[in-house]
Amino acid sequence: MLYRMVRPVLRKGSRNRQFHQRIPTDIRSRIAGLRLDIPLGNSTVSRTLSADTETVRLSLQTDDPNEVKRRQAGVATYLASVWAAVRKDRPVSLTHRQATALAGELFRAWADDGAARSLAIEQAPEGGWRRVQNETDEDRNAEWAAVNAYWAKVGSTGRSEDLEAPLGPLIKRVLLKEGVGEVDEQSRLMLLEAFWKALRDAFEIRERYSQGDYRADPKADRYPAWIPGGAEPKALDRGSAVSQGKRTGLTQLVADWWKEAQSSGLKPSTHESYRNTMAKFVAFLGHDDASRVSKDDVLAFKNDRLASGVSAKTVKDSDLAGLKTLLGWAVSNNRLPDNPAQGATIKLGRRLKLRSKGFTDQEALDVLRHAMAYKPRGDAPKLAAVKQWVPWLCAFTGSRVGEMLQLRKQDVRLEGGHWVALITPEAGTVKSNEAREVVLHPQLVELGFVDFVQQSDVGHLFITPRPRDGDLMAPIKTARNKLGAFVREVVADPNVDPNHGWRHRFKTVGRECGVADTVLDALQGHAAATVGDRYGDVTVKARAAAIAKFPRYDLERKAADGVVK
Structure with missing residues (x-):
């Protein structure tokens, strides 16, 4: 096969040389929306490709012959890696060493105060990224302290989704630079942590x-060089490690455990939590070999x-x-001889309780007013509906x-003269794994919720399942987090949960109205307190009678004057 050399050219009216390269025809249909962050000297040049883009063009920003050659070669090498990544038709699996090596590129770009940042951009204290600006020494001291505090807070939640927003674009840039397109889910978790x-x-x-303080930092030595050879799709060992003498991978344990646990009805949220924990554990250990794990490692x-x-x-x-x-x-499945985590624990003290876990009258009014007054500000229609209706x-x-x-x-349907909503595991996930019916309060109907439902398309009212696999958990989490942030705009007290506060308040108000706890438990999906409470059913008629006792919210009143009318 013959390869045509890409040469720098001159553009009329400019002394600087230009880079031109045609995009290979076999990948043009797959590049729409792809963002290129092309290294150019000590900076980067960004280009977003469209379905119609046929050529990558940019100025090399110099006319010095030696520098032109260096930049020309750098851009061509980068694009070759990107085209190779695009051609890969399935996600690749990375080793922990490879994930750490890729993270090392980011570490070196940021840790060197005088180094060029072709991979890095500025982390703003309030979140997000921005280009580096000139600052005074005093400003720099204060800003880096704020950045450190913010970054520690981002990682303290232990949730991978909290890392995806700030780190996802950076990971994609580094992967593309090394010729890797998409990675599998476990590799993604390792990369986020690393x-x-x-x-x-x-x-x-x-x-x-x-x-x-410019002393050398020993942390720089822990990042190995990137070796791409292993970054290919691979089949993982699925056999019995103890009986067959094979290595047991910690990551593979999660996948194999879930096959069994899923069939027994365990929740996807539990799988996600355990998978994230194992990814963090592997990142901490620096290896994926279960047989090497000791109790000291766990501690x-x-x-x-x-x-x-x-x-x-x-x-x-x-x-x-x-x-x-x-x-x-x-251990139970002959994959390990013993459990090194057995006995590892933490003795928790009693948490300070500074207030009720439920919303106060004033907080409830503030949230419902906020929802009633909400006007979509560029939000997607379903997210707008979340903010308008879910608090109610x-x-x-x-x-x-x-x-x-x-x-x-x-x-949502009409049954026996009452509008009823069915909460069912078929629609997503229910903690008890049991469907239940909730009767809609007359005020909800009067506000137009039933009209909203009837005007909506068939399917989920507030979320859209993920297109590639139909997953619901990720869209639910995203909507829940955005709703929580919306509520925080009017209820800033960190001692009350912006979403769960309604469950505590509902039970409090129900008791004030004289609704029996057994009925409240049935309405909220709580387990019965005694064996006797499990006998008999709480019918729609009984549920409707209970809901009718709940007072309406009067948004015109202040809490001191009474929440309801």
């Missing part, structure tokens, strides 16, 4: 630099998570619980926010 740690370390170094991981600012409750109930379950499953639904049903977010048009 990139967060790399930036955390780099930000700490930059803060030291801003204070005049060191626990201490590292606590030192990173993760709450003791999260470490105990999520991280340690996940490791115990997964490694215990491996939670106020009058006491349901979990996720249960309301997964409602479908076909779940």
Whole structure:
């Protein structure tokens, strides 16, 4: 095969040389929307390709012959890697070493105060990214301190979705540069964790630099060089490690455990939590070999998570619980001889209770007024509906926010003269795995919720399943987080949950109205308190009678004058 050399050319009216390269015909149909961040000297040039783009053109921004050759070669090498990544037709699996090596590129770009940032952009203290600006020493000191505080907060939640927004674009840029298109889900989790740690370390170094401390940092030695050879799709060992003498991968344990757990009705949210925990554990260990894990490793991981600012409750109930379950499953299935996480725990003290967990009268009014007054500001139609209707639904049903977010048009119907919404696992997920009916309060009907339902398309009212696999959990999480931020605009108290506060309030108001706890439990999907309470049914008629006792919200009144009319 003959390859045509790409030469720099002159453009009329400019002394600077220009780079021109035709996009290979075999990938043109797959590049629409692809963003290129092309290294050019000590900076980058961004180009977004469309379906009609046939040629990549840019100025090399110099007429120096030697520099022209260097930049020409750099751009051509970068584009060759991108075209190779686009040609890959399935996600690749990365080793932990490879994920750490890629993160090292980001670490080195940020940790060197005088280095060019062809990969990096400025992290703003309030979140997001921006280009580097000239600053005074005093400004730089204050800003790096703020950036460090913000970045520690981002990683303290332990949720991969919190890292995806700030790190996703950077990961894509680095992957494309190395000729990798998409990676599998477990590799993505490893990259998010590795990139967060790399930036955390780099930000700490930059803060030291801003204070005049330029000592070499030993963290730089922990990032290996990138070796692409292993970044190919691979089949993982699925056999019995103990009986066959094969290596047991921690990542593969999660996949194999889930096949069994899923068939027994375990929730996808539990799988996601355990999978994220294992990805963090693998990133912490620096290897994926289950046979090398000791109890000391588990305890060191626990201490590292606590030192990173993760709450003791999260470490105990999520991280340690996940490791115990997964490694215990491996023992039961002859994959490991013993469970190194067994016995690892944290003794939790009693949390300070500074207020009720439910919304106060004033907070409830503020949220419902906020929802009533909301005008879409560029939000997608379904997200706008979330902000307008879900607070009202939670106020009058006491349901979990996720249960309301997964409602479908076909779940709302008229039964025995009452409008009823069916909360069912078929629509998404229900904690108890049991469907239940909630009767809609007359005020909800009068406000137009039923009209909204009838005018909506068939399917989910508030979310859109993910196109590639029909997943509902990710869209529900996104909507729940955005709704929480919307409520926080009027209820700033961190001691009340912006979404779950309605469930606590519903039970409080129900008791004030004289509704029996057994009926409230049935309405909210809580387990019966006694064996006797499990006998008999709470019918739609009984549910409607209970809901009718709940007073209306009078948005014209102040809480001091009475919430209801």
